[in-house]
Amino acid sequence: MAGEKYVYDFSEGHKDLKELLGGKGANLAEMTRLGLPVPAGFTVTTRACQAYLATGQNPDGLDAEIDEHLAALERTMGRRLGDAEDPLLVSVRSGAAFSMPGMMETVLNVGLTDASVAGLAAQAGGNDRFAWDSYRRLIQMFGKTVCDVPGEEFSDALEEAKKAKGTTDDLHLDAADLRALVDRFKRIFAKHTGYDFPQDPREQLRLAMEAVFRSWNAERAVLYRRQERIPADLGTAVNVCSMVFGNLGADSGTGVAFTRDPASGAQGIYGDYLSNAQGEDVVAGIRNTVPLEDLQRLDAKSYEELLAIMAKLEGHYRDLCDIEFTIERGKLWMLQTRVGKRTAAAAFRIAAQLVNEGVITLDEALRRVSGAQLAQLMFPRFDLSDEPAALTKGIGASPGAASGKAVFSAQRAVELAAEGEDVILVRRETNPEDLAGMIAARGILTARGGKTSHAAVVARGMGRTCVCGADELEIARDRFTVDGQTVAEGDVLSIDGTTGRVYLGAVPVQPSEVVQYFEGDEVDSTLVEAVDTIMRHADATRRLAVRTNADTGEDAARARRFGAEGIGLCRTEHMFLGDRKELVERLILSSTESARNDALAALLPLQRADFVDLFRAMDGLPVTVRLIDPPLHEFLPSLEELAVNVAVARERGEENAEEAQLLDAVRRMHEQNPMLGLRGVRLGLVIPGLFAMQVRAIAEAAVQLAGEGLHPRPEIMVPLVGAVQELEMVRQECEQIVAEVVAGSGVEVLIGTMIEVPRAALTAGQIAEAADFFSFGTNDLTQMGWGFSRDDVEGAFFWRYLELGIFGISPFESIDRDGVGRLIRIAAEEGRAVRPDLKLGVCGEHGGDPESVHFFHEVGLDYVSCSPFRVPVARLEAGRAAVTGGDSDSR
Structure with a gap:
């Protein structure tokens, strides 16, 4: 881009330029502006990275700008890069707008060469050990991060040098030891790269900067971006900073x-x-x-x-x-x-503390926490009432209770997790190459490091349980030993990220204090106080109501304790499983009106009792009951099994006429694609009396409770409507039954539909003429919108779509704003244009997804509905949506 400025001195930027200067560069500039002691340096912008990645070479003008800023840095420091007598050394660091552990690691001491080691020693007052230690670090970092030399070869060489010296601490290696190590590191470098370690300081700097640019698309960086939903086109900045040395001795x-x-x-x-x-x-x-x-x-x-x-x-x-x-x-x-990154508990506590200190507002506190963090706080914790003996103890670096099979490599963690196993990743220390395994693991245990180690920082950012610095562990390739006891790969470990304790075997868990709080129990803790403060503000701020998906009185009652404001989806087909499945089967396969009526008569009182439980649990709150919507095969005998049974019976001369008739009936009803077949409104129109029985049960249950002085608010939802004529026919039947049953009771019944067929979304203006409300069934809307059968595709090829970047996240997890979201927006706008008082909600699984909740707020829906456990998450995110305007990014 002509005239583009690609390089900024630390004195030229500020903290609000994160997208241009990256997080590190913007904050270095901000500290410089504040007058803090920051070494001189400059930042190459993310736009330079974007241009480099697009063309494979530096954009026009970048090299000249780097020369100009490097010359200024040399003047400031009074030293020159590459000067043998008084060398200037710099560090090269990546720095994206969002902190990304998968990015390239820092390279320190860039500019040091064979010719300038003596000069560096002289700078340090004749400290030869310091100079050779700095040089071995450069070769090690440069080789590993810039040239992809296997890092373990350097580490093994260092360990051998310490062992030969009879020490476990690199501080005990003297200048001669380190000089020999430099020679060995050079040989390792040449073996893997095919050339000698670069002796031109400017070449070192150029190669390191280009490696930073390329690291944006490194596998682990892509993996982390996908995990954290960070846009793939941002690029990374490069920070070049004059070196200050902490390895000059005990006073450093x-x-x-x-x-x-x-x-x-x-x-x-x-x-x-x-x-x-x-x-x-x-x-x-x-x-x-x-x-x-x-x-x-x-x-x-x-x-x-x-x-x-x-x-x-x-x-x-x-x-x-x-x-x-x-x-x-x-x-x-x-x-x-x-x-700083923080755990979920710390996020809530700190936000509440800063409110109490008058530093931030409640709105700002709400922006600084997330539904994902709240969900973490609702996970169970270890029940230690039986006082299990700890195997060892480290530093609790990221709270939580995690149990799983011990694994000792990131690759093995990924493999076992893909097989459905819970795993604990055990390492001496982690590095960015372990990222895939850290994501796959339930918890992370390291022998080295503290609360600021790589393992701790990454685990906190991802919400993984982590124990660091368990230095009693003697870790081998596939096992560790502690206090004479060996734990091999596959043995079950339990780690407590709060106390740092590690247990052998699975430890039972108990409900978290946050769940106890949502259940209405009295809990005295600073965490619960913080959660309560922020949840109250979220509830006072949000516009979206939050309902629950519940099919039983028990689930409904729990969801209400968790703050649900009604039921947005009662799936009546779930009520027909178990002993009742036979009745539905008889109904569907009945060949006479008498048989059909008998089945309906048997189902009516059972359904009425179901709805009595639901309406009682949600007294005074709306309850949306979806009329039966099963894929037909779920309520019919298996065609394959029946065919085999009939064929075997015939072969034996034991043919059963009733079973043969059943096989003929099932064959008539058999569908190649049941998800797109006779279900929902179609089933209600084809099987006379089915919907009528359900509507009567709903109305009678409501009248019964109204007679007891309660206030039931039933809403009847007709599923899978694709044409207004379907809804009009069902509505007419429903209204006749409701009028007959509720007359004089004071009960009001709304009748609406589930928008889950793309055609319904595109003809929403017509359908709104016959509907009191729309509820978006985003699961089926996503299936039909994408042409995916969810049951078939998620395990078959979604992993590849995610790997290729076609999906940032599965569209079944978070709403596809551009496609399915547009269908929802069209239906909402066209439905409200015809009927301004049309109630709009969502009852698919997306109703509990934090990012999707923000979209539903933006589109103008009235409520979201989700599983009982996710009700608090949706409440919080609905509040956050109100104060962020629908932007869910809290980074």
Whole structure:
């Protein structure tokens, strides 16, 4: 793009330029504007990345801009990149608009070569060990992240060097050891790349920057974007920052700090510190860290300065901040800050705390939590009443209760999870290459690292249970040993992400305190107080009502305790399973009016009792009853089994005339595609008396309860309507029966339809003439809109569509806004144009999906309906939709 500016100095940007400068670059610029001690540097924009990915080369003008900014950086630092006597070294880091653990890792010490190692040592006051340690780190990071050299070869070489020295700590390797290690690292690099490690500093910088661009489309980055629903076209920025060194000795170090506990939300000082280390050592969990408070003893001046900066950043961002810093010989440098990832519990607690502190409004608090986080808080926790003995204990890095089979590689986790197994991924420490396994696992256990390690940060972001730093574990390829006990792959582990305890075997679970709160129990906890504060505001703010999908009085009662404001879908076909299935079978296959009437007479009192239970549980609230809508094959004997039985009987001369007649009847009713066959309104029109029996049962149940002083509000929903004539015929029959039954009772009955056939959505203006309400059946609307049979395609090829990026997420999980969503929008607008008071709701599974709820708010529906357990999630998201205007992105 002519005239495009592709490179920004840290002094030129600010925090609101995330999409252009990426999260890291925008926040480095913001800290620079605040006057904090940030090393000089510059950011190459996401637009440069987009152009590079589109053409395979840097856009016109980018190289010249980089030269200009690099020259300015050299003037600022008083050093030149590649100078043998006094070299300037830089770090190269990726930085997308949204934090993405799947992106390329940092490369430190770029610019260091054989010729400048001595110069770096001289800069450090003759510290040869420091210089060679920095060089081995560069080759290791550059080889692994830029050139795809297997990282374990470097790690194995380092372990062998330590073993030869008789130590387990790399700090005990001297300059000679590290120089020998550099030589070995170079050989490893050349073996895998076919060329020597680059000795031109500008070539190092160019290759590292291009690797950052390419990492946007790396497999693990694509996987993470799909998991988090991050758009694929954003690209990543590149941050080039002058090096400051935490590995200069005991007066230097590196750390990560949080302004509040990202696991619990508690206020205080949280973080990890490593003396004589570079930044990636902390995040990678290679060495176990010390608590941040220990920095006060090691370097009181830097500690106090850090606390002041932490307070300033939290006040400025008005949120929990995640901070990376380095101390170079007593001088504190800020390398990164961002609004920190947190657990679901911490998200609610922190939002409520900031409201109480007067820092944010309740509307803002509502924006900062999500239905997905609330759902996590509703999962069960371990019941430790039997006091099981812990196998070991680590650091509770991401709360939750997870049990599963132990696996020791990401690949194995993916394989077993695909077979339906729950797994716990066990690693020494995780890295971005483990991302697929971390997504597949129920929980993550590592021997190294703390609350700021890669495993902890990624697990918190994804809502996975995680225990880190269980350093008693001696991990081998497919097993670990702790205190003399061996746990092999396939053995069941239970991990508690709150306490950090690890148990052998499955531990029973109990309801979460948040579920107890929704059930109406008295629960005294800061988490429940926070959830209550935010839920009350969500309920006061939302426009969308929230109903439930329920077929029994028990489910309806629970959903009401969870806040449901009625039933949006009662699936009456579910009431005909079990012992009643035979009656429906007799009804469908009856060849005489007398047989059909007998079956209907037997079903009527059973149906009436069903509706009495539902109306009683939802007294005073609307109950939408969908007339029977089964795929016919679900209520008929198996054609194959019947045919085999009749054939065998004939072969034996034992033919049963009744069974043969049944086979003929089933053959007549058999359908090649039952989902598109005789079901819904079609079944009601073809089998006389079926819908009439149900409508009578509904009306009689309502009249019975009205006589008891209750206030039933039945709504009759006619399924699978595709033409207004179908609805008009059924409505006429319904109105006659209702008028007869409810006369003088005060009961009012609405009659509407389920919009689940594309033609119904496209002719909604006609159908609205005969409907009091529409309820969108998004499951079937998605099937028919896409031409997918859900039962067949999800396991057959959806994985490939997701892999190729055709789907960002399954359209059965989250509403397809462009296609199925457009059908809903058309039907809503055309229906309301004809009938302004037309009630509009949704009763498909999308009614409980957070992102879909925002769409339904935007379209102007009156309510969503979902399973009882998801009612609180839908309530919260409906509130969030009201304060965000339908935008569900809370990142």
